[in-house]
Amino acid sequence: MKWEKLGLVCTADRFGVDVPTRVMVPTPVFVNEDTIRVxxxxxxxxxxxxPxxxxxxxxxxxKVLRLSERPVMDVGxxxxxxxxxVVVAQxxxxRDGKLQMYYSGFERFRDVRYKIFTGLATSSNNGESFQRVKTTPILGGSDYESTFxxxxxxxxxxxxxxxxxVAGSSWETIRGKQVPRYSLKYLESPDGIEWPVEGRSCMELQHDEHGFGRPWIEIDEHGTYHLYYSIRVCSLAAYRLGYATSEDGLNWVRKDAEMGLEPTPGSFDSNGLSYSAIIEAHGSTYxxxxxxxxxxxxxxxSKLIK
Incomplete structure (x- = not known):
């Protein structure tokens, strides 16, 4: 793949947050044919x-059309x-036209930096606000996946x-800092709310890796799964973007070199790239x-050009 980098879309200082530190995990969905809500x-x-x-x-x-004036949902x-x-993941x-926000919830502890489990909230007003389906996580800690x-x-x-x-139970120290270690897992549910307590492992870490970032999956007209994800590289202490394909969504062939988006020296992405999300709009892929x-x-x- 070859991409044209179009640059920053929105900076942290535009949200009215007191001393914002970052704007992370962009998650696009169509509001209508003219508007993508990220x-x-x-x-x-x-x-x-x-969020x-x-x-x-x-x-x-x-081109930014509008920003939300307040969070669409507060922390618990x-x-x-x-x-x-509350970190939006998707x-x-x-099918009934509602929006479901799957998110990662953070809770800090004395013995570990934090634990991260999955919550679910819904919106009936096109994402202007969300209400929790449950105050407890839909993916909580288990004997098999105790921390993430x-x-x-x-x-x-x-x-x-x-x-x-992504799931895991352990931490490791990289360059003097504790960082979580987790791999990619797969689950099925009849309703999108109740899920099993352990997932099937479908992609393991390789040498010099200790974590994957938010997966994003597209299925093409031939039924092939395309996975876009982030890889936390130990030696860099930063993320890079990865890409893989699968015929069943379970057995992945890594093709990271084909992703085609790399750091640009001296730019906002000179050291790390993470949390890729793909969307097609009016004949273009972004x-x-x-x-x-x-x-x-x-x-x-960025815009796909080849």
Whole structure:
């Protein structure tokens, strides 16, 4: 793949947040044929994230049409699994026309930096606001995945909901900093709310890797699955973008070199690229993503040209 980098779309200082630190995990969905609503998580000075949205022109996603004036949902009330952050992973438009926001909820602890589990909220007003389906996580800690069950991507099929997510139970120290270690897992659900306590492993870490970022999956007209994801590289202490394909959504062939988006020296993405999300609009394919420090300067977009 070959991409044209179109640059930053929206910076952190545009949301009215007190000392914002980053705008992370851009998550696009169509509001109508003219507008892509990109949900993002804006982190404050305490590094607590809340979800907002940025409406962009579907024909030119560099053009910002509107920003949400307040978070579409607040963090949970203490003590809860999402009291220290709500990070949007995916907004799914269901067959009945509602929006379902699958998100990662952060809770800090004394013995570990945090635990991250998955929550679900719904919207009946096109994403202007969301209400929790449950105050407890839909993917909570289990004997098999005790510390991280998060960053979900869900596809609604006729007979099931399928989820790809990252999960793990351990931490490791990289360059003096504790970082989580997790791999890619797969689950199925009859309703998108109730899920099994353990997923099937479908892609393991390789040498010099210790984590995957939010998966994003597209299925083409031939039924081939295309996975866009982030890879946390130990030696770099930063993310790079990865790409893989599969015929069944379970057995993936990694083709990371084909992703085609690399750091640009001296730019907002000179050190890291993460959280890729793909959307097709009016005959063009766009990739929204974050640059250095998980979106310290905002989120960006690139256009597929080959």
């Amino acid at each position: 949900f993002v998580t804006v982190c404050d000075k305490d590094n607590i994230g809340r 907002y949205y940025v409406d962009v022109d579907a024909r030119d996603p560099r 009330t203490a003590p809860s699994f999402d009291e220290h952050g 907004v799914l438009k269901t 069950r998060c960053a979900p991507f869900v596809i609604e099929f006729e007979d099931r909901f399928s989820m790809w997510y 990739c929204f993503y974050n640059g250095n420090d998980f979106g310290r300067e905002g989120f960006a977009v």
